[in-house]
Amino acid sequence: MDLFSLPRLGVVVPPENPTAEPEFNRLIGAAMHVYASRFPITPGVELREMLETYNRVLPDTLEGFGAMRLDAAVVACSASHYLLDPEGDLALCEEMSNRVGFPVTSSTQAILAACEELGVSRLTLVSPYQPWLTDTSRAFWERAGLTVDGVVLVPAGQTPDGVDHFDPYQVTPGRIRERIRAHQRENRLPDDSALLFTGTGMGTLAALGELAREDTSGRPLLSSNLASAWWARRVTGQRAGSGLSGDVHPLLRRLDVRGRWAA
Numbered sequence: 105m106d107l108f109s110l111p112r113l114g115v116v117v118p119p120e121n122p123t124a125e126p127e128f129n130r131l132i133g134a135a136m137h138v139y140a141s142r143f144p145i146t147p148g149v150e151l152r153e154m155l156e157t158y159n160r161v162l163p164d165t166l167e168g169f170g171a172m173r174l175d176a177a178v179v180a181c182s183a184s185h186y187l188l189d190p191e192g193d194l195a196l197c198e199e200m201s202n203r204v205g206f207p208v209t210s211s212t213q214a215i216l217a218a219c220e221e222l223g224v225s226r227l228t229l230v231s232p233y234q235p236w237l238t239d240t241s242r243a244f245w246e247r248a249g250l251t252v253d254g255v256v257l258v259p260a261g262q263t264p265d266g267v268d269h270f271d272p273y274q275v276t277p278g279r280i281r282e283r284i285r286a287h288q289r290e291n292r293l294p295d296d297s298a299l300l301f302t303g304t305g306m307g308t309l310a311a312l313g314e315l316a317r318e319d320t321s322g323r324p325l326l327s328s329n330l331a332s333a334w335w336a337r338r339v340t341g342q343r344a345g346s347g348l349s350g351d352v353h354p355l356l357r358r359l360d361v362r363g364r365w366a367a
Contacts, residue, residue: 114177
């Protein structure tokens with residue numbers, strides 16, 4: 105196959121995000137090419153204002169791909185889209201799709217599409233965000249019609265005086281596993297409650313892979329990047345039974361097996 109005949113996926117990411125492109129490449133494998141455009145830096149502003157800026161400059165950031173032909177694009181920044189209600193999020197994605205001439209979705213809309221395909225109606229959130237942003241995330245999913253059974257907060261660590269420090273980019277797989285297991289000891293996870301790892305900047309593949317091997321309930325496992333990669337394959341026609349399916353990550357194949365879209 106001609107290398108340049110493969111589908112092209114654009115990914116829009118925050119400037120400091122070290123996780124999105126590596127996880128997309130690992131998940132999608134050789135099935136398509138991934139190209140990134142980064143939001144502008146916003147020195148000296150608070151988190152909420154930074155996220156609002158990302159929503160405002162999204163058209164310009166998508167135009168950063170220039171005349172490159174893309175088959176689809178994902179806005180890999182869940183937090184900024186939590187500030188929009190689900191309807192506003194969908195409207196922005198549709199506006200961007202019409203503007204650039206190819207499908208554009210957000211990681212949040214990709215998660216909703218995966219939930220619909222998998223028949224998921226209940227979530228347990230695994231969140232690396234500050235409490236206010238975690239609450240915003242929870243409200244987003246509830247407004248979308250999903251039941252949130254619980255929240256597992258995953259701080260990156262603690263300050264010297266014992267206060268939780270939140271930074272998705274600094275969360276380790278060990279910290280994720282530790283917090284999930286603590287939650288499982290204290291709270292029963294309903295078998296029909298999908299685990300959703302929020303945020304594109306928290307590295308989740310190692311923890312998701314371990315959970316998939318340990319889980320006996322068949323519980324859906326989702327993350328912002330996993331759902332976005334699933335959506336990208338879906339919208340570009342890279343089905344589970346395609347000639348390149350052997351290069352697709354096991355976590356994506358696991359979703360294909362559960363979903364109605366499986367070959």
